[in-house]
Amino acid sequence: MEFLRDVAAWYVDPHQWSGRAPLPELVGGTLLLAVLSLAVALLIALPIGLYIGHTGRGAQAAVAMANIGRAVPSLAWMGIAYPITTALFARAGHGLMPAIIALAALGIPPIVTNTYAGLREVDADLQEAGRGVGMTEGQLLRRVEVPVALPVIMAGIRSSAVAIVATTPLMSLVGANTLGDYIISGLNLSDEVQVFAAALLVVLAALATEALFAWLERRATSPGLRGGAHAASAGGALRPQPLGTES
């Protein structure tokens, strides 16, 4: 109990609000880094996923890429990006740049696989109907396939966003200004209160991200898709798909 009181006191300690690395600045830095990284991940992953899902070309490469992405831990992405950016850009290769590369690399696989899987699940009859009424391939993608696949695509973006937010603090190691600054300096000083207080904020940020994207996911579901078959498959906890058996 005393420990929790110390943690509460840490949050209101004026030192955290005005010191060399004030809390608002580090919270802001964490969010900025997460938003930029997710944006980069989306810019790369969505076009790839849409192309593969629509044409069916390169699906095996996408699955292979997702498996590799799962195997390379975030720390390794960072470890690979950091020496390269510092070697190429000297001071500018410090901080944000390697952090965005590592976090975007972490966020790309779930978006690609879900976009691809979502588009593949679209009923072939719908595609045929779209072509039958004279839609171009682009119109078919925009007006039929993407709206139908949107819940699945959004689920991929959600897991990507949560993973990015949850991993952001690690990027303090390469010089980005995040809540990880408190965790790392706290670990060095064996200051358990500071470490705990900062980690709690990270958990809250991840939960908030999860909630935000779950809400967006519901909003993005076209009314015609709510209820019925999709609602049943959304309650997937009872009929779990086994992992790693798709190939």
Add this chain to the structure above:
Amino acid sequence: MRPGQPFIRLDWLVDNADQLARRVGEQLYITLIAIVAGFIISFGLALLVRRYPRLGGPILGVAGTLYAIPSIAAFVLLIPITHLTLWTAEIVLTSYTLVMLVRNMIAGFRAVPADVLEAADGMGYTNVQRLWRVELPIATPIIIAGVRIATVTTMGLVTIAALIGSGGLGYVIVNLGILRQFPTATIAGAALVVLLSALIDWGLAVVQRRLTPWSRALEA
């Protein structure tokens, strides 16, 4: 990186081969404990769900929630209770494996066709005999698929546990590499993690084929 220093110093890798080997050993040891502990707990939970199917939803829900806690935060949040010991790392790593292992074990048991179960009962198998001789063999490919994913995921998380002092390849990446601005160690550590994960994944795939020779015949 200091100016004039080559990007990768092979001489450092040679000079520190024994230290790298030790870190690989730590990495495997920490991973192995978490997977074995996770497997035992998950197997117990899956048997529970086999007996009481209604428990499946809640158990998967709890395991999923545990998995949703950011790993860096999870390691750190336990420090006040278990301090900077290996326990802190292993408790977190083990809880993360549950969602992948339990899920595939439950799915594995559910993959057994009802008429196969009936045939086993008809032949007079007891409940335990049916489990060991019929259900487990059929569920094995799916269970091992879960172990593969859990192992690769855990290997990655173990690197992060280096932040709370448990050693392993994360120590090489962070303490020897990033904090000293020494890219050779960073890249060597990262490459070893990926290589090790790929090797273990492949090894488990081979184990699975050996354990279930009939599954290959079915695929063909």
